[in-house]
Amino acid sequence: MPTILGQNQYGKAENRVVKIVRDGDTHHIKDLNVSVALSGDMAEVHYSGSNANVLPTDTTKNTVYAFAKEHGIESAEQFGIHLARHFVTSQNPIHRARIRIEEYAWERIATSDAGDTKHSFVRKGQETRVSQITYDGEKWEIISGLKDLTVLNSTDSEFWGYVKDKYTTLREAYDRILATDVSARWRYNWTDDAEPMPNWEKSYEQARRHMLHAFAQTYSLSLQQTLYQMGTRIIDSCGEIDEIRFSLPNNHHFLVDLEPFELKNETADGAVYFAADRPYGLIEATVLRDGVEPRIPVDLTNL
């Protein structure tokens, strides 16, 4: 045969699982989108169509729902660890499982008289929390993060001193809006069942908070500088995280030219901007704890 099979994986993607936990009258909610990808001795199904080694994707879906009942969902990461361990240890042909999870946050609806309600929720709608849990039967790799967290500084951003070639027309900026939709993935240094796990929920909240603070507190000469500060702040503050990768679109806000209408736009009391869609700058980089090998894939987008 002139062709051979390379890397392959399969499973059920986007299993939408909602778990309600009842603590008396007070309910709690976990809302996940779980994707399973399994690899192993899968050559034959590609070559001949024999499914003798294939656990159906439908079964992986069933397992997601059954495990949500059997093990609960303490955190996305913990839930993914249960699943990945199960597939690799229970099926001989499966040598590697990768579980990807999106998590949607909810908050309680507050009523004026009685405070927070016990079983009424409104979706928070801000960022989507993400996690990728990979297990090969020996070592764990846990990459967590978030996407679509939109932030904006209305000042403390400049851009000048750049290279100018024959195609350069951009004017230097000494006070501009800096805005982006943060997509971040951070890798935990926990890899071994013998070591104590991080507190996944607490770690997420801390990483997110440090990232927001770094964004707000960095006087920025370039989005790259802001990115690096955001990564460094997380690695400095979170000993359990060794590596982080960002994909940051530069959401351009252009000062509108109002001169034709005899208006000065940029004045002491404010200004008007056009928020552009496409094209946009796209800044991507990995920040690493010194001495660490990078493992997070480079491509967080397809563009």
Add this chain to the structure above:
Amino acid sequence: MPTILGQNQYGKAENRVVKIVRDGDTHHIKDLNVSVALSGDMAEVHYSGSNANVLPTDTTKNTVYAFAKEHGIESAEQFGIHLARHFVTSQNPIHRARIRIEEYAWERIATSDAGDTKHSFVRKGQETRVSQITYDGEKWEIISGLKDLTVLNSTDSEFWGYVKDKYTTLREAYDRILATDVSARWRYNWTDDAEPMPNWEKSYEQARRHMLHAFAQTYSLSLQQTLYQMGTRIIDSCGEIDEIRFSLPNNHHFLVDLEPFELKNETADGAVYFAADRPYGLIEATVLRDGVEPRIPVDLTNL
């Protein structure tokens, strides 16, 4: 000519305008998506292509940005009123202007040490606030509302006692999840420049809060009942609002059948649900103050 021209309108859609107001070091942000639609003596441009009565859509775009500077953006409604009045009163051929606005909310990034930052923001990301301002030179029609506000009650919802025909297989439910993405439009009874305007910002917050409370506090025998309670609560509580229309998808959360795995799903400590995409129930209705004529268009969706 065997054909005639019916209702027509034109303008620039989706002008993305961001206004930063500077109050010393403290900045404020308004983030809008503004669509202009003008009507009037426009037969000739359709029949012969003569643009003699046509103010270019590009001009309507320029006007949006110039007015954001000249008049500021006190609220989406107030901004739309400035725009609509301008088009109708400054151009003879234009007899009617309809301004539609989406507003995206932001909140300040809080830093642990210093509290809220002065010019750093994170997009709230929950519902999108919407408004439609229509002016014909005499009367105003202001319809405001929101979309994509996702809410969920994890109990206090039943569904039984319905009609059963030969195609009915649904099992009655005595305790189910009730979840929806609220799309609501409410009409203000303010129509006349001679009357004092409502406080648009405050009215929005109140209508939203009452709606959430009614959703949380209604023990529901059908989504229609919940809808009606939400509408009634707003009209009871907000004297400036006479009519409200809802389009509420029933975001189905199906109890997963775990019997094949020898698991009982519905237990005292909780349950696992499959959150379905399509199809979904879709419940739409108008609630009116008694004695009022409905004016909000029936179609909030195209499905």
Add this chain to the structure above:
Amino acid sequence: MPTILGQNQYGKAENRVVKIVRDGDTHHIKDLNVSVALSGDMAEVHYSGSNANVLPTDTTKNTVYAFAKEHGIESAEQFGIHLARHFVTSQNPIHRARIRIEEYAWERIATSDAGDTKHSFVRKGQETRVSQITYDGEKWEIISGLKDLTVLNSTDSEFWGYVKDKYTTLREAYDRILATDVSARWRYNWTDDAEPMPNWEKSYEQARRHMLHAFAQTYSLSLQQTLYQMGTRIIDSCGEIDEIRFSLPNNHHFLVDLEPFELKNETADGAVYFAADRPYGLIEATVLRDGVEPRIPVDLTNL
């Protein structure tokens, strides 16, 4: 009670039904997205939550699938007629049914040696065909059309002679690209079971073709003029259609300014354009057969 119930409707939206018809080895495919909306004596379910008059949305879903088997899917319109008639005639409390259908077209995969395959298909992917069938027990209203049919003329379009006010900066154009995503809805004059129905499939193909020809063959001084020609051509050519409404975004293609790079962009052998996203002109109008009352709702978009 200080509030009353206005227009209301309910049903299952977005039932994705695929019908395979087998004619020996040769298969045929119909791929629909069907949304049901029912109205009638529904006050009680809103006021008290009593479902005594409510046929469950789940039942309407079941009916869609059962009817695809029982009646087949000759056309989207014919299928919708079967459904609407059933709901109105079989359920006393239901006085009006509106069925909306999206249809996705497929074509056969052609193999080099053997020509068209018999049961292998590729989705055409161009426009989405749409239909809305409404029945009140006496009269039918059939509105069909399409959306997302993207067309472009690379010349034979001008725009000049328009109104200029203090906010006008646009330069007149004597040769520009004209491009739009056609969204069209046309209303058939068939309303009565006693009259012979149009051939829905053939009528769709003819209306689509005439519309494309009118777009291609109109030397355009404004998008409004092109719109009117498209509508007139359909009404002139299709006796079964009395009214058509268009919503046409002006997909702006801006000539890029290459002067800073010492390049002349607009030359005899062509030019380079920036295809913009937002904002865009939006032109909407109804074209009617003379003497006919308009019935197609004005709002085809929410912007």
Add this chain to the structure above:
Amino acid sequence: MPTILGQNQYGKAENRVVKIVRDGDTHHIKDLNVSVALSGDMAEVHYSGSNANVLPTDTTKNTVYAFAKEHGIESAEQFGIHLARHFVTSQNPIHRARIRIEEYAWERIATSDAGDTKHSFVRKGQETRVSQITYDGEKWEIISGLKDLTVLNSTDSEFWGYVKDKYTTLREAYDRILATDVSARWRYNWTDDAEPMPNWEKSYEQARRHMLHAFAQTYSLSLQQTLYQMGTRIIDSCGEIDEIRFSLPNNHHFLVDLEPFELKNETADGAVYFAADRPYGLIEATVLRDGVEPRIPVDLTNL
């Protein structure tokens, strides 16, 4: 400093460029979405914000438009090669350029009397063609492909003989619909300027055609088998291609259970299916010419 910088890249993403070529009255169109990503000596901009090595993303945008005029767009690949070479050879700090391009196909509007029009187009709307051109100053890597090509076989597909564990409930299938949205990326073995380039346009058409034929002609016992046949057919038929990776969702079409309505669904003359959204099987694999090292990244999706 406790952190270091890892892989990084930046540039302007999603430059929407449309090129009209005029051959007398006959026009031709190329419609691209071009994303630029540059890497090199970029540590300083991350560490200190110094932009001394940074060619602005705005300049990379200008270059895209200027090159569309200067060099034309013979093919997406050829256009990307011009761009990548320019960035790497003209800027010392830039060591690597990656150009990603999406291409949207158009076809001429045919008029009944006069055949194809000369400057009127309708967007084809089927798959999106994609290409990624990478250059490090020495070697080229060209990965092309497509996404969102939706195909369906209404028979000749089975699925049985799979592993059954305690979570398996799936029934074996001996005649099912097989449908997927093809996302494919193939790598050319051309890497060296000294070698003659493939004919990019012709190669794309051939790869696409062979892939469709393999999909149609494979009697399938699993989607993995179909995938492997599709890859093998391309590598067998296209000597210029050494590697191909697929990401194929299994677009489930479930036979609807019509037994409760006393209907047999699966009959000789056809059947009715529910086309499901989520979850879906996801099958991903690389097929390689024997002896070749894989280079296409594993992740074509983020799920």
